[in-house]
Amino acid sequence: MTEQDPAQTSAHLGATPEERARIRTYPFDPRTSVSGVGIQVGPMGTEGPWAGGADLSRRVHRIDFHVLLFFRAGPVHHMIDFAEYEVGAGDVLWIRPGQVHGFSATEPYVGTVLTMQPGFLPRSIVEATGLYRYDRPPLLHPGPDQLAALEASLAQLQREYLDTETLPLSLHTNVLRHTLTAFMLRVAHVSAQAAADECRPQPDTTFTRFRTAVERGFKTNHSVSAYADELGYSRRTLVRAVRAATGQTPKAFIDRRVVLEAKRLLAHTDLPVGRIGVAVGFPDSANFSKYFQQHAGTTPAVFRAEQV
Template identity: 25%
Template sequence: MKNIASVFESKHKKLGLVSFDAGTFDLINGEVFRQYIKVLFVPQGYSLAVDFNEYDIQVPSLFFINTNQYLSFEKAGAEEAFLMYYNRDFYCIQIHDEEVACDGLLFNNIFESPKVDLRGEELKTIRQLFLQISEELKLQDNSSEEMIRIYLKQIIISATRTWKKQHLENIDAQLVGTEHDFFRNFSRMVDIHYREKHSVADYAAMLHIAPKTLTQKFHKLNLQNPNEVIKNRIVLEAKRLLLYTELSIKEIGFKLGYEDPAYFNRMFTQKTGKTPAAFRKEIAK
C-alpha cells in the first residue's frame, strides 16, 4: 500500500484512509482529522504522543483515538504508517454500550491505554484488513460501504480481543468476568459526568454502592484509586482546552465545574507539576 489517500463519503457518512511518514507529520498532527474517530496502524520505529502520553513503538501497533484527543507524531520509522478516520454516522453501533462501539473498550478503558501491540498472525490479519479497506475505497461500488464497515468492525473486534490478552491476562479470570463490566461502566460514567461530578461519592451513588466499596474494588485489581481516575479525566480535558482553545484559565476551570480559580489551579498543578499557565506556554512551543 503506497501513497494512499482515499475517502468514502455518502450523505453524512465518511471514512478515509491515509498513508503517512515523517514528511506528512504536519497533516496528521494538524486539525484536519481531530473531529474524527481514528484507527492508526503504526510500524516499529515511530514515536508519538496520545493525550500527552508518549509512546515509542517497538513492535507494529494499533492506536484507537476518539474525537478531540491530542495526537502528535515526533519520529518516523522505515515503513509508512496508516491513519483510518471516520465519523459516527459511518460506524457507531450504540453509544456507551458495546465493547466494539465507537465509545467501546479500545477508546475508553480504566487502564487509559489506546494501544494494541501486533505480532504473528494478529499482525498479518490487521495488515490484510487495512489492505481490503484500501481496495474497497478504490472500487467504491454499491456494496463498498457495507464491506468497509465489516472490515472496520473486524479490526475492532480482533484488536479488542488482543487488548484484553495484553492488559487482563494477569488478573484473576473470575474477577475479570464478574467485575469487568462494572469498571467499564464506571469509566463511561466518569467520561460523561466529570465536568459536574468530582467526588468518589458522586459515582458510588450512581452505581448504588458505598464509596468505600468502590475504592476497594479498584484496590483489588491494583488500579489507581477512583479519585485519581476522576481527577485525571478532568486534568486531561483541561490540557485539551489549554491547547485547543483561547479560553482563559478561569473560564476553563469554570467549564470543568470549579467556581474557585485558585482551587482549580492547585489541583492542576498537583497533578501535572505545572501551573495551567506554564503548561499552556510549554505546549504552545
C-alpha cells in the first residue's frame, strides 16, 4: 500500500496521464494486520501517516475502509472532502470509506491509528455505531472523562490485537470483534453528541439499505423511484426514513452524493469536465454543467479553477 508521492510540483512532475486522471484508492490489506485480521492498531509515525500499518501517500487519495486517528499532539491540519480540520491533542478524526482526504506534508502525526475493514463488525453493530453516518462530523472533541475512557478502551483493544499467543485464531478474532464493538460504541456516543443527534431517531435499516444502494449506483441512477423499486419500498416509506435519518429528502441525498463525487474529480484529477459528467451519470456535458451549477452554486470550470 505504499506509493511514492509524484506531486513534487503543481504539475505533478513525473506522473503519467493515467495517474493524474484518477484519485488513487487504497484498499484495506489484511496481510499487513497481525494474524491477518480485519483491523489494525498501531502508532502514528513521522515517516508517513503512521508506522506499523498502512503507509499511505501524502498525496490526496481515497480509502475503502475506516480510519480513526487519535491525536496526542497537535495542531495538525488534515483535509477531508474539501474541508480542512485543525486537530489537537485529545481529538479524534474519523475518516469513512470512500472519503477523499490528504495528510499534512509538514506536520507530524503523533498518536494511535485504528483501521477497520468493512464487514469486520456485524450489521447490528454497524447500525448501532453509525459506521456509515456520513452526515456526522469527522472531527471529534471528547471531554476529559470521555477521553480517559476511550484511551483505556483503545489500549485494551491494542493489547488484544497484539496478543496472538493465548487464543486460537478464531477465538482471537471473536475477542477482537467484541472489544472493538465496545470501543466503537464509545466513539459513536461522542460522534452522536458532536452532531447533536442524540435526540434524533437513529437511521433504520431502510435508510441504511438506501444509503448503500446510492453509494453503489449514484454514478448511473439519480431516480428516487428507481431506488424505491430496487429496495422494495414505497416512495413514501423511503422519504420518511431518509428524512428521519438525515433531515433531507432522498433526492437531496442523491444529489449531494453526485455533486461530492464531481467535486472530488474536478479538484483532484485532470479529467476533462465532459468526462467527469459522464462519470457521474451525465452523458451530455451541458446538462452536467447546469446540474452542477444548480447544486454547487458555480460552474464546474470555476470550481476547478478555485481549487488551484
